[in-house]
């Protein structure tokens with residue numbers, strides 16, 4: 001069978017839409033390109049003294065790791081000049097990222113977390129990039145309006161895991177497909193076609209150190225999973241925990257707790273893209289009560305509780321916990 005690389009796959013998907021102009025294809029190609037550069041740096045991080053913190057802090061007061069800054073720059077540089085994007089948002093930058101005047105603006109809005117799980121960088125644990133793509137709203141819209149679209153308005157989303165191998169997983173509204181980077185040729189090759197999350201798994205992923213800060217219902221939910229024989233896996237990098245559960249089934253949750261009343265994870269560029277993927281793979285995601293994709297961010301960096309994974313475990317959460 002002929003090898004299917006990411007470019008060919010994206011092009012073949014584009015051909016199914018007679019009205020497609022290739023703009024969207026170019027955005028995906030550029031994100032894949034940025035992720036290869038990020039993967040290269042992640043892989044040699046221990047060798048070239050790129051590890052460690054910069055003195056700067058991001059908008060949440062967290063110390064930025066050098067690789068966070070690097071990944072953020074590469075994502076912006078890959079997308080700002082191609083004339084296909086009108087505005088971007090990144091976890092690392094407080095305000096919308098405008099396209100410089102010297103470049104043409106396009107009809108897409110791109111949101112991303114350039115390097116998720118950055119506290120794992122120093123210890124050689126898998127980290128990732130998450131992205132989502134919206135269409136621009138009407139011309140007179142402000143940058144903020146374009147970034148405050150409902151999750152269901154996403155037209156594509158994906159993530160890259162920098163793990164034992166680098167994988168690019170994306171969905172443009174049809175199936176979810178995964179590509180593994182072959183470093184010898186520098187190409188992402190189709191390795192996981194039409195990914196479907198098992199309807200029920202046996203893994204739960206949660207930071208159980210927060211147990212005493214949870215509502216009783218959440219404690220009972222975890223207790224119910226334990227009684228059903230579930231096992232626990234928690235990496236602390238959302239992309240990696242999500243990726244494992246997407247392939248094996250199960251549930252990831254970061255619920256609200258006494259300390260994080262609105263949850264910890266970000267709605268626009270973490271919860272939305274992964275929820276888009278999980279729904280297209282046959283799973284579900286809620287914030288505790290409503291579907292994540294039905295939410296609309298009030299600000300760029302809104303947080304949300306996130307319960308995401310196989311249908312069975314999300315339904316059980318609704319039954320035991322949702323109000």
Ligand code: AFP
Nearest residue numbers: 116117118119120207236237238239
């Ligand atoms: P860092 O980027 O600071 O490592 O945070 C990672 C993250 O946003 C997400 O990737 C994890 O799922 C979650 O936070 C882990 O949070 P806890 O450390 O509170 O469990």
